[in-house]
Amino acid sequence: MEIYQSPFGPVALARYPKRRSETLRAWDAADEYLINHIVEQQLISSDNRLLILNDSFGALAVTLCTGFPELQLLSTGDSWLSQRGAEANMAANHLTTNAVNLCHSLEWPERGQTFKLVIIKIPKSLSLLEDQLHRLQPYITDSTTIVAATMAKHLHNSHLQLFEKLIGTTKTSQAKKKARLAFISADSKAENSDNPYPKSLELRELNLQLQNHANVFSRDGLDIGSRFFLQNLPRNERYRTIIDLGSGNGLLGIVAAQKNPAAEIIFTDESFMAVASAKHNFSINCPNRVASFQVTDCLQGIEKNSADLILCNPPFHQQNTITTHIAEQMFRESKQVLKTGGELWVIGNRHLGYHVKLKRLFGNCQTAASNNKFVILQSVVSKN
Incomplete structure (x- = not known):
């Protein structure tokens, strides 16, 4: 201190x-x-x-x-x-x-x-x-x-x-x-218009209806990084528990749920508004599915050795501070929460060099997909 x-x-x-x-x-x-x-x-x-x-x-x-x-x-x-x-x-x-x-x-x-x-x-x-x-x-x-x-x-x-x-x-x-x-x-004559938040967003190409609170990332449209990740989300009947880590409005977890109908989805974020948005959006777009929602620090409170797949689009800002420590914490905790054979899928700008950190931590890292701006990386928890 x-x-x-x-x-x-x-x-x-x-x-x-x-x-x-x-x-x-x-x-x-x-x-x-x-x-x-x-x-x-x-x-x-x-x-x-x-x-x-x-x-x-x-x-x-x-x-x-x-x-x-x-x-x-x-x-x-x-x-x-x-x-x-x-x-x-x-x-x-x-x-x-x-x-x-x-x-x-x-x-x-x-x-x-x-x-x-x-x-x-x-x-x-x-x-x-x-x-x-x-x-x-x-x-x-x-x-x-x-x-x-x-x-x-x-x-x-x-x-x-x-x-x-x-x-x-x-x-x-x-x-x-x-x-x-x-x-x-304070002036009682100041504008007293309706609060525009939360805002509704229709993603026609995905046939999804979203509602985003004010502090949700990319609340007005689908950002290019998420679009690329969604195009390459994995599908496998082995995935029984999928975590959308740093979920934002829950879009990744929602599409993962649609691709993996047998999986339970867990959404985590440290933003109260993000988790509230994810909960609403999942209920609207996946009305007959089971999911859980947790406002927490990365994966704090999530059971160890419990997940088959973790999807992560790490932030590299904390308020006005640029930092990589949040991503590194997400990677460390993901390794603890994943089962043996469990997979961490991460998207990031190519210049961030996440592959170095993932390979050092997991002992492996391969490129699942890439374009001129983004790379999607996959690391697997191996047997000790």
């Missing part, structure tokens, strides 16, 4: 899950800027009801609860990892489990409640921010203080225009340590 020297004293913070050679912190300069601004402007009083959106690993919630033990705080976001990180950081700083009410992105409080202060860490996904601002509207009044933050290079006019359109007049701060704040004045 690293120590953040907050205005209230040292706060221990760590990313989740912990890794031996962690190079990234659980907070950034935008978190520091936000907290310092809140303290300097005395935005919190003993009766404040505070809402935090997209708190990374609980850095904001844990720090503010340390300084204001009586604070009524609700924190919501779409990342299971951030929620588990928040719980771990609360425990590390000796905060009780009820110090922060952690909710996910589709789980908001009952209407009629309002917040005096709203803090927003601006997410990478503009559509997620749009969905959140629509959901936020019933919980704010003209007297609500709203402050948003991100690193300056990630703050774009599109963010500011969205705040102006859906909440009210928006101004920005000067940059400090390459971070910037946005101050949004």
